Structures are given as C-alpha cells and as structure tokens.
Amino acid sequence: MSELRLEAGIFSNFLKLMELRIVRSGMRAVPADLVRGSRSLFFLSLEDNLLTELPGEMLYQQRDLRTLSLARNRLRSLPYKLFTMIWTLTKLDLSENAIEFLPNNIFEENQSLRTLNLNHNNLQQLEPELLKPMYNLVKLSLAHNVLASVDLAAFADYSELKSVDLSHNVITQLSDSELNLKINAKFDLSNNNISKLFLENLDPIVGEASIILNNNPVVCDCKLFNFVRVLKEPNFARRFYLDHAFCGAPASLSDKLLSTVTVDELICELDTPPCPEHCACTLRPAAARLELDCPAAPSELPPLAPLNATSVHLRLHTVPDDLAALPPEVRLVDISGLGLTVAPRTLSRLDNLTIDIRNNNLTIAPISLLKANAIIRLAGNRFECDCDHRDSIATLELYSTQLEDRAQLQCRNGDRVMRTPAERLCTMRNAIVLGSTMVALGLILAVVGLLAFRYSTEIRLVLRRYEVLDFLFEEPPDPTELEEQYDAFVSFTHRDDDFVQDELVPQLEGGRRPLRLCLHYRDWEIGGMIPEQIARSVSESRRTIVVMSREFLVSKWGRMEFRAAHALDRVILLLRGDVLSAAREDPELRAYLTSNTYVHADDPLVWDRVRDAVLRSRRPRPPAVPALPAPPAAPALTQPQPPLPLQS
Structure with a gap:
C-alpha cells in the first residue's frame, strides 16, 4: 500500500485475535488503542513500514504477546513504558531502525525475553542495566551499530546466553575480564576497530566463551604478549576465531595474521621518560x-620491575672505557658494526655479560674479554690465520665454549677458524718457506755456478791473490821441476828494459806470493855463450815469460828464447802495445796464440794472470827437446788490435 492509515481501536477487543501482521503498508503512525482488549494476541508484526515513533500505551495489557517485530521502520527511540507488563514476550525484533538510545528500564518487566534483535541501528552505547532484567536471554544481536565499547563481563550471569552479535561496530578494546567469561556463549566481535587487548591475567582454563575477532586491526605489541602466549593452550585457542584477524600495527607486523604472530615478535617502544634521553627503548x-639503543652508556637505567623486565640489552655506538662499570642488569652489550680494529679490554670478571662484536674489523682474538669469562659473538670479523698469529687462533680454540657463533668464525682467506688448528699453521708456513727456500737456493746455486763458469779465471786470480784455496789451483810440480831454480825466466829486448825493471819485476817478485825470476842482466854469467845461457835459463825455470813487443818480433835472440821455451811448452806471452795484430801475421806466433796462454800488459789483472799462469799446473813436459831453429825474418808490422782474453 502507498500509505495505510488506521482508525483508533480498529483491532481492539478482538478476544480471539492471536496474530496480526501489518507489513509494507506505508503506515506512518499507529493508534494507541490499536489492539487494546485483544488479550489473546501472541504475535504482532509491524515490519517494513514508515513508523518514526510509537505510543507508550500501544501494547497495554498484552500479557500473552510472545513475538513482536518492529523491524525495518524509522524509529529513533522507544517509550520506556512500551513493554510494561508484557511478561510473556520472548522475541523482540527492533532491527533496521534508527534507534540511538534505549532507556535503562525499558525491559525491566521482560524477564522471559530470549531473543533481542537490535541490528542496524545507531546505538552508541549499551548500559549494563539495560539488559540486566533479561537473565533468560539466549540471543542478542547488536551488529551494525556504532557501539564504541561493550562490557562483556555484564553477561557473566546470563546462564542461558548462547550468542551475542557485536560485529560491525566501532569497539576499540577488550579486557581480560571479558575474555575470561565462564558462560558458554559465542561473542561475535568481527569487523570492529579492536586494536588493544588489555590482557594481564588471562586464564586459559577458566574461560568458556568463544570470541570471534576477525577483521580487527589489532596492535601486535607487548600488550598482546599474554594473549599470544596463552593461544598455545589448546583449550584457550579453540575459543577464538582468528582466521581473518590481522595486525594493524606496528609497521613490521602490519597485515600479518594474528594467528601466526609469535611472542618473540611482540615489542613496545617506550617514551622518554622512563627511557633515557637520546636513547631508543624497546620492551x-x-x-x-x-633493549636500549644509545650513543653512549647511559648514566641511569629505567626501573625494570614496573615493566616486568629482569635484564637489559644495551646497543652502543661508542665503546665504553670499562665494560665492568655497567649496571649488573645489563646482560648484553652490542658494539657490532662499529669498524673496531681492537676489541675492548677489561681487568674485571664479566661472568654474566654477553658482548656482541660482530661485523667489525678484528683480526686477532679478544683475549682479555675471553679471560674475563664473557660470552662473545665474533662472526663477521676476518681473523689472521697464519703462523705469526698462532697464539690468537689457539686462544679462540681454548675458549670456544664462550663463543656463541664459533661455527661462523672465518679467516681472512675464507677458511673456517675452527677448522684451522693452531698447531698446523706453522707447519704449513714452514713447508711453504722450506719449499720456497729450496727453490731460491737452487736458483742461486744455478746463477752462482753460471757466474763461476763465466768468470772462473777472474775468481781464481782473486783467490790466489789472497792465498785462498791455493790447493785447488796448484798441483805439486812435476818431478822434473823439483830441481828447477826459478819460477820464471823473463825474455825481453833491451827496448823493454824500463817496463821490466819498473813494473814486471816489482809486481811479480813482490806481494804475498813472490816469484823467483831469472833475468839475463842479473842472473846470466858474464861472458857466457848466449844460446847456452838461453837454454839453461829456460830449462831451470818452470815458465818463460816472453815480453812480446814489436821490438821483440824483430829480435834474433828474442825469437830464440821463445822457441826454446815453446819447445818445452813453458811459454807465457805478455803482449805490449799493438803487437797482437803483427803477431797474428806471423804463422809461427799465430799458431801459438790459438792454443796457448797470453795476456796483454793493459789488462787490469795482468800481474794476477801472469802469476796464476806461472803457478798453476801445466801440461806434461814433452819427452825430447828439439834443436833451436834459425830465427825467422821479422814480420811486417800492422795496425794494432785490442788484447785477447787470457786463454790456455
């Protein structure tokens, strides 16, 4: 109907009227005597109309009325006498109206009421006195209102209660007294704004009520600790429906299902005070x-008892002078990641202290801290694992039980510290050093041998100069030489007198090993036959030193002395000036130079070479001495050539 208008008393005094439905009629008002006198009425429905108010006497003396539905109207309030003396009313539907307030005594005579539906109204609060008379209530529906709080403890004495629907309201918190209800009822608190659960004394055994908390932005902080803790109790867990309950805060747990949160994740950030200034405090x-995060060690810690805390973990960004000076409540000092190259030191015992020095730049063990009995965390440092740091590695092994993360400790080369025994470090190094030494020694010996071979003559000369290892270079003389009077006969022309007397003789007859020289101007007999004296001088000398100059090449007697000595294989040529090129043009001398010893007077080691040639062992003497040939004509002089090295 578009709009039904009822006359006064239209359904009054109908003694047998038991059920009346006026629904979807567009009715805007109800006469006060609508059903007056109709005492058999037990069902009345005025649903889906446009009622904004009801007369207080509309249900006067309806003592048999059991069901009343006023749903889906526009009611904002109800007169407090509307349900007076309706003792038999068991079901009342006031849903989908605009009711904002209900008088506290409106249901005081409705002890038989078992179902009350107030869904989809604008109720802002629900006073405990409102429902107190309805101790037989079984189902209460208050969904889709604007209730900010409800004291569930008010239902503690409702022994018949089975269901309370408080979903889709704006309830923000619950207390432990509400969750410890002993009645066996289900409370639907889903889709509210419940963020805080003040749960100090939850009893996982006493409570029997079931709670639906789905789709609430619960703050998952330290205040939720007891709730999450007792959720592990099977009897307690089965009472809560948390399939879609999630954390609304903090950011680290945002949108995480409440059923998956662990107690270790629950923390609270404390304000200042009690948190020390410039510190961040986490309970x-x-x-x-x-847990405190401070730039430096605070002078005073917050009291722990009010926080139900027994210990303190201290994160510092500067290393304290003395770890032992920290308060006894401090159980852990975190100085990780500060780039430390040297660990803190202490002379006091640190029996109850854990020190976190992870992710620094330590290369050796914190020996003083380990000896002080502290528990240490050292992962993330790179230790030197070599022979020079053997004591450091041995200390880590000795105090390994004090190292919480000993399995993660690494050497600089990436090896595990606990897999690198200290006693093997030097063995490994010694093996490397020995191998390297042997290789180096072999290289040195090879180089020395090469140099000795290349400069063998020079080495021999130097050693002979200082009379070192002479026995290696000089063999006992041939038996035929034992009776020889001179070490060397010096053959030269009168043009070389100054050279012989001023240089050759002083050099060879002086020094540590003087030679016995035979000189014609000193040792020949005056008036004797020159050929005989040449033969005698050559024969009585171990060697013949021929001072060969251009004048010597044209000297008849010089060539004779050379041939006499050459016949006995005793010649040592000492070249002067540019005589070498001229000597090579002489077939006889050229043949000699290719296979015998010669030295140039300009050689810096000339006297050492001559002395060496005289003293060193020589080839065996030929068996016979041939006759002296006639001296050949003097060879033509040529351009001088550079001296050849001493050969033999």
Whole structure:
C-alpha cells in the first residue's frame, strides 16, 4: 500500500485475535488503542513500514504477546513504558531502525525475553542495566551499530546466553575480564576497530566463551604478549576465531595474521621518560628484557620491575672505557658494526655479560674479554690465520665454549677458524718457506755456478791473490821441476828494459806470493855463450815469460828464447802495445796464440794472470827437446788490435 492509515481501536477487543501482521503498508503512525482488549494476541508484526515513533500505551495489557517485530521502520527511540507488563514476550525484533538510545528500564518487566534483535541501528552505547532484567536471554544481536565499547563481563550471569552479535561496530578494546567469561556463549566481535587487548591475567582454563575477532586491526605489541602466549593452550585457542584477524600495527607486523604472530615478535617502544634521553627503548616481554639503543652508556637505567623486565640489552655506538662499570642488569652489550680494529679490554670478571662484536674489523682474538669469562659473538670479523698469529687462533680454540657463533668464525682467506688448528699453521708456513727456500737456493746455486763458469779465471786470480784455496789451483810440480831454480825466466829486448825493471819485476817478485825470476842482466854469467845461457835459463825455470813487443818480433835472440821455451811448452806471452795484430801475421806466433796462454800488459789483472799462469799446473813436459831453429825474418808490422782474453 502507498500509505495505510488506521482508525483508533480498529483491532481492539478482538478476544480471539492471536496474530496480526501489518507489513509494507506505508503506515506512518499507529493508534494507541490499536489492539487494546485483544488479550489473546501472541504475535504482532509491524515490519517494513514508515513508523518514526510509537505510543507508550500501544501494547497495554498484552500479557500473552510472545513475538513482536518492529523491524525495518524509522524509529529513533522507544517509550520506556512500551513493554510494561508484557511478561510473556520472548522475541523482540527492533532491527533496521534508527534507534540511538534505549532507556535503562525499558525491559525491566521482560524477564522471559530470549531473543533481542537490535541490528542496524545507531546505538552508541549499551548500559549494563539495560539488559540486566533479561537473565533468560539466549540471543542478542547488536551488529551494525556504532557501539564504541561493550562490557562483556555484564553477561557473566546470563546462564542461558548462547550468542551475542557485536560485529560491525566501532569497539576499540577488550579486557581480560571479558575474555575470561565462564558462560558458554559465542561473542561475535568481527569487523570492529579492536586494536588493544588489555590482557594481564588471562586464564586459559577458566574461560568458556568463544570470541570471534576477525577483521580487527589489532596492535601486535607487548600488550598482546599474554594473549599470544596463552593461544598455545589448546583449550584457550579453540575459543577464538582468528582466521581473518590481522595486525594493524606496528609497521613490521602490519597485515600479518594474528594467528601466526609469535611472542618473540611482540615489542613496545617506550617514551622518554622512563627511557633515557637520546636513547631508543624497546620492551621485549618474551625475554623479560629492556633493549636500549644509545650513543653512549647511559648514566641511569629505567626501573625494570614496573615493566616486568629482569635484564637489559644495551646497543652502543661508542665503546665504553670499562665494560665492568655497567649496571649488573645489563646482560648484553652490542658494539657490532662499529669498524673496531681492537676489541675492548677489561681487568674485571664479566661472568654474566654477553658482548656482541660482530661485523667489525678484528683480526686477532679478544683475549682479555675471553679471560674475563664473557660470552662473545665474533662472526663477521676476518681473523689472521697464519703462523705469526698462532697464539690468537689457539686462544679462540681454548675458549670456544664462550663463543656463541664459533661455527661462523672465518679467516681472512675464507677458511673456517675452527677448522684451522693452531698447531698446523706453522707447519704449513714452514713447508711453504722450506719449499720456497729450496727453490731460491737452487736458483742461486744455478746463477752462482753460471757466474763461476763465466768468470772462473777472474775468481781464481782473486783467490790466489789472497792465498785462498791455493790447493785447488796448484798441483805439486812435476818431478822434473823439483830441481828447477826459478819460477820464471823473463825474455825481453833491451827496448823493454824500463817496463821490466819498473813494473814486471816489482809486481811479480813482490806481494804475498813472490816469484823467483831469472833475468839475463842479473842472473846470466858474464861472458857466457848466449844460446847456452838461453837454454839453461829456460830449462831451470818452470815458465818463460816472453815480453812480446814489436821490438821483440824483430829480435834474433828474442825469437830464440821463445822457441826454446815453446819447445818445452813453458811459454807465457805478455803482449805490449799493438803487437797482437803483427803477431797474428806471423804463422809461427799465430799458431801459438790459438792454443796457448797470453795476456796483454793493459789488462787490469795482468800481474794476477801472469802469476796464476806461472803457478798453476801445466801440461806434461814433452819427452825430447828439439834443436833451436834459425830465427825467422821479422814480420811486417800492422795496425794494432785490442788484447785477447787470457786463454790456455
């Protein structure tokens, strides 16, 4: 109907009227005597109309009325006498109206009411006195209102209660007294704004009520600790419906299902005070611990008892002078990641202290801290694992039980510290050093041998100069030489007198090993036959030193002395000036130079070479001495050539 208008008393005094439905009629008002006198009425429905108010006497003396539905109207309030003396009313539907307030005594005579539906109204609060008379209530529906709080403890004495629907309201918190209800009822609190659960004394055994908390932005901080803790109790867990309950805060747990949160994740950030100035304080109830992050060690810690904490973990950004000076409540000092190259030191015992020095730049063990009995965390440092740091590695092995992360400790080369025994470090190094030494020694010996071979003559000369290892270079003389009077006969022309007397004789007859020289101007007999004296001088000398100059090449007697000595294989040529090129043009001398010893007077080691040639062992003497041939004509002089090295 578009709009039904009822006359006064239209359904009054109908003694047998039991059920009346006026629905979807567009009715905007109801006469006060609508059903007056109709005492048999037990069902009345005025649903889906446009009613904005009801007369207080509309249900006067309806003592048999059991069901009343006023749903889907526009009611904003109800007169407090509307349900007076309706003792038999068991079901009342006031849903989908605009009711904002209900008088506290409106249901005081409705002890038989078992179902009350107030869904989809604008109720802002629900006073405990409102429902107190309805102790037989079984189902209460208050969904889709604007209730900010409800004291569920008010239902503690409702023994018949089975369901309370408080979903889609704006309830923000619950207390432990509400969750410890002993009645066996289901409370639907889904889709509210419940962020805080003040749960100090949850009893996982006493409570029997079931709670639906789906789709609430619960703050998952330290205040939720007891709730999450007792969720592990099977009897307690089955009472809560958390399939779609999630964390609304903090950011680290945002949108995480409440059923998956662990107690270790629950923390609270404390304000200043009690948190010390310039510090950040975190309360972690799962460990009964207060965690402080400070630039330096604070002078005073917050009191722990009010926070239900028993220990303190201290994160510092500067290393304290003395770790032993920290308060006894401090159980851990975190100085990780500060780039430390040297660990803190202490002379006091640190029996109850853990020191976190991870991710620094330590290369050796913190020996003083380990000896002080502290528990250490050292992962992330790179230790020197070599022979020079053997004591450091041995200390880590000795105190390994004090190293919480000993399995993660690494050497600079990436090896595990605990897999690198200290006693093997030097063995490994010694093996490397020995191998390297042997290789180096072999290279040195090879180089020395090469140099000795290349400069063998020079080495021999130097050693002979200082009379070192002479026995290696000089063999006992041939038996035929034992009776020889001279070490060397010096053959030269009168043009070389100055050279012989001023240089050759002083050099060879002086020094540490003087030679016995035979000189014609000193040792020949005056008036004797020159050929005989040449033969005698050559024969009585171990060697013949021929001072060969251009004048010597044209000297008849010089050539004779050379041939006499050459016949006995005793010649040592000492070249002067540019005589070498001229000597090579002489077939006889050229043949000699290719296979015998000669030295140039300009050689810096000339006297050492001559002395060496005289003293060193020589080839065996030929068996016979041939006759002296006639001296050949003097060879033509040519351009001088550079001296050849001493050969033999």
